[in-house]
Amino acid sequence: MATKKTPTSTELLKKTSASIEAPKKSSDIMIVITAAVLCVVMIVSSIIARTDNVTLKTLPAPELSEGQRGELGIDKNINEKNIDEYLNRSDSVYYDMRMLEDPAAYESIGGDRYLSGFIDGFEVIPYPYLASVKGLPEAVGQGYSGDALFTITDDGSYVANYQESDEILSSLFPKDKNIFLMCGGGGYAGMTKNLLVNKGWDPSKIYNVGGYWFYEGSNNVKVKEDNGTYSFWKVPYHNIDFNKLTKK
Amino acid sequence: MKKSTILKILVITIVVAIIFAAGALTIFWANNLPVTLDQQYYDHVEIIDINKDEYNELIADKKSFLIMIDNAGCTTTEKMREMMRGLPQQVTYYRIFWPEAKETNLKDYVKYFPSLAVVEKGTVKYYLRADSDDDAKYYNNAADLKSWLDSKIAH
Structure with missing residues (x-):
């Protein structure tokens, strides 16, 4: 019958720090990615706004007043x-x-x-x-x-x-x-x-x-x-x- | 319901309808009557240029008069000016230029120059609209313009 080995305090400490470190790294990456995406969005939208290719409204055809x-x-x-x-x-x-x-x-x-x-x-x-x-x-x-x-x-x-x-x-x-x-x-x-x-x-x-x-x-x-x-x-x-x- | 009662209701309805129709017609007729200008405008014939203060004074004094809304330096008013000059002059009328006119109550009625407005006792009663097909003929033909003036000003 296999017996479950009780982890030592050192092992527990290592495990704990590893489990803490992993999510910290991924959240950093997420922050960086989010910031990069925001920057790209801002740059692209400013370019679009400057060229105003998207914002130009279709003009109504000329029509005489009464x-x-x-x-x-x-x-x-x-x-x-x-x-x-x-x-x-x-x-x-x-x-x-x-x-x-x-x-x-x-x-x-x-x-x-x-x-x-x-x-x-x-x-x-x-x-x-x-x-x-x-x-x-x-x-x-x-x-x-x-x-x-x-x-x-x-x-x-x-x-x-x-x-x-x-x-x-x-x-x-x-x-x-x-x-x-x-x-x-x-x-x-x-x-x-x-x-x-x-x-x-x-x-x-x-x-x-x-x-x-x-x-x-x-x-x-x-x-x-x-x-x-x-x-x-x-x-x-x-x-x-x-x-x-x-x-x- | 008795026949006599039905008859009474019918008669009353008809009488009321006639009274209302007559009232409406009277109001319509009164609203379309030509305006009798103040006597001074019939006494002699002249074109008098006025500014907004002078116009406001006429309005405050409840005067009845004819006024042309003009604008100098604009090709669009030449035709009306020419037609007005060519018409048999029967009354003295005022002329006000657009920058002044748009600072008076004329702006509530006249949106574009040139135009003519007939003022009755200090209230604009009739005016020509440069943006209306119905009034286009008055801008193009002196005879039509004269007929408009004759229908709006009592002689």
Whole structure:
């Protein structure tokens, strides 16, 4: 009959320490693994957030607003009321089509000839530099009548005035991107969309988001300061030096 | 139930229905009546530019008037301005620019310029909506705009 050997105190001590050591080692390993996994998760999520490939929402197709705003081409789904939800997309460009200083004397009818503010994320490229503007009210006198990349003919087509006109347009408005346009009330933005569509851009990628005057979101950049001065240095502005271009 | 009782109930129901219908029609009719402006606006014809303080004063004084909500430096308002200039001028009207207008009670009604608003005794009664298909014709055609004005302002 086999008898159970009673362990000595030394054996007991060894056994005890071994049984204690084993779980301690595995818990250390678990902590290290957990920390490593957390680090990897954080790094990956920060990379995803930076590239925003995952966070980009699908854009609703351009759809005209009702009434006179629709006639100007202002979008029903993306406009002054919700443009904040669509800013800073890597697949889009954003342009405000107003001039920094309009030569028309809007003061004569109680207005302001200077750009008083814009939405952060929009760059300013004046529509009158892209194509000739017609039909300003008599009271404001002569508007911008200087050089423009294109002239609108009586049949509504656009004739390039410079050899570089088409290239500049393509550079400013990449065809593979969504194009968000705005101005003061939606008029210049609508004219820009007409120009682009006429020149072969895909209308389903161009949004006239309306006018800065109706914007009440949280990305407003004030250019006209409270003391009445203008901080034009704040404006990301595209100038076109027509003297450097080649006339057709 | 007796026939006479049924008849009485029927008559009472019809009378009550007629009273309610007449009341509703009267309210509807009263709400759509053209506004008689204060006499001073009929005396001569002028376009008067005002700011928000002047507008608020008119509202506080319970005036009845016509006002155009405009914005300078914007191509979108040119057509309405032109149509208003071309119409046979029958009343003096005010013009206020959007930055001022949106700091008044006009902002509760008019969401986009350009627009016209008829104010009756200090309350905006009628106005044009630039974001409404129903009002689109008034923005495009001088004759339609005139008919709108004629239907909203008593002459």
